[in-house]
Every structure is written in structure tokens, then in C-alpha cells.
Amino acid sequence: MDVSTNIVKSIPKEAWGQLARTACTTFEKLIYPLTATTEGIGRLIELRFLKLEDEQKIIAAKCLEEVYKKIQELPVGPGPDVIVKPSVVYEALENTDNQTDITIRGLWANLLANEFLDGGVHPEIAKLLSRLTSRDAVLLLKIAQQDESTSLTIKVLKALASRTTLGLFNERKTFNHIHLVKLGLVTELDRVWILTTTGRELMRVVSDPA
Structure with a gap:
């Protein structure tokens, strides 16, 4: 806890x-x-x-x-x-x-x-973060990690993802996927989940400051 x-x-x-x-x-x-x-x-x-x-x-x-x-x-x-x-x-x-x-x-x-x-x-990115749960955030991280052009240093999410068995990553589409789509953070392209421009920006600002 x-x-x-x-x-x-x-x-x-x-x-x-x-x-x-x-x-x-x-x-x-x-x-x-x-x-x-x-x-x-x-x-x-x-x-x-x-x-x-x-x-x-x-x-x-x-x-x-x-x-x-x-x-x-x-x-x-x-x-x-x-x-x-x-x-x-x-x-x-x-x-x-x-x-x-x-x-x-x-x-x-x-x-x-x-x-x-x-x-x-951007204030709108802060509003988007307010609508995410830990499950949403971990899924967003997993999708972001598939994008080699996205450089991320989010220690807190990586630590959580390493011990998470939520079933999020074995299913093609969960409610968390749908929620992230509605927020404009991810989209599905040729059966592959990718970050949108908004999703990449959110991941950038919640990464550990360098």
C-alpha cells in the first residue's frame, strides 16, 4: 500500500x-x-x-x-x-x-x-494526466516502448510495469486501450498500437527531468 x-x-x-x-x-x-x-x-x-x-x-x-x-x-x-x-x-x-x-x-x-x-x-497535457490511472499509464508506457524514436526515462512506471501482471498486454484491446484512444493518446495502425503526437508529448513531460 x-x-x-x-x-x-x-x-x-x-x-x-x-x-x-x-x-x-x-x-x-x-x-x-x-x-x-x-x-x-x-x-x-x-x-x-x-x-x-x-x-x-x-x-x-x-x-x-x-x-x-x-x-x-x-x-x-x-x-x-x-x-x-x-x-x-x-x-x-x-x-x-x-x-x-x-x-x-x-x-x-x-x-x-x-x-x-x-x-x-501545456495545460491540456496536465488535464490529460488527471484522467489516467496506473493501469492506463503502464499500458501507455508499453506502447511507447515499441516506438524506437521515443526516448523515455520514467523510472516509476518501469518499476511498476516490471511487477505488473494485469493482463493488459496479452489482450488485443482492453477498456484501457479504448480509454487511451478516447483521450487521443494512442491509435491503432495496421493492428499495431502507436502513440499519437499528444501521447508522445504526455510521455515526454512525465519523464524524469534530465
């Missing part, structure tokens, strides 16, 4: 207030350095964060901690001309409920890290 889910189940209700206050402090300390090159954006994001429920604040702060760690481990940080789009960060904040899944939270952390690094994440 995911760490976040364990946290939610094990903490007494009376402790939520203190944890939420700690999460707010953590969020503030992390968000301002990440948005230092974009005047006022950090404050806008923090205001949206403060509207979350206490449980959501704790998960959002955990995700941002992962983002910050990813960026700190890179040899080069955000450039001076990066413009962070609040709408991309808002989408992540509004989808904290599905981030109790450690796989999905890892993808959000990658997406946010890439946004803070170069501002290159």
Missing part, C-alpha cells in the same frame, strides 16, 4: 490540523524558490494551495517535496527566463486525491519538475 494511503489511515483526526499547518510551511518554503524567476506566481499558487482540504495539503506538500528533490539533483536548475504557468500547477493541486497512488504522484512530480525547469508543459 502507498505511503500516503497509510498516512491517511493511521493519523488521528485531531492531528490533521497540525500536519496541515506543517504542510503549509513546507509548501511555502519550496514553492517560492521554484518560482523565483516569475514575479508573483509563487503567491498565486500558494493561495490556491491554501484552499485545499487539510488531507489534500499534506499530499500536495509531499508531491512538491519530490519535485524539489528532482530539481536539486540536476546539474543545471531553472533558467532565468522560465515562466511557470499557474494553470499547470493548479491542475496538480486539484488532483491530489489520485496522488495517493504513488505511481501517479510520481508522474505529477515529473510533470511539475519539467514545468518549473523550462515552462514547457
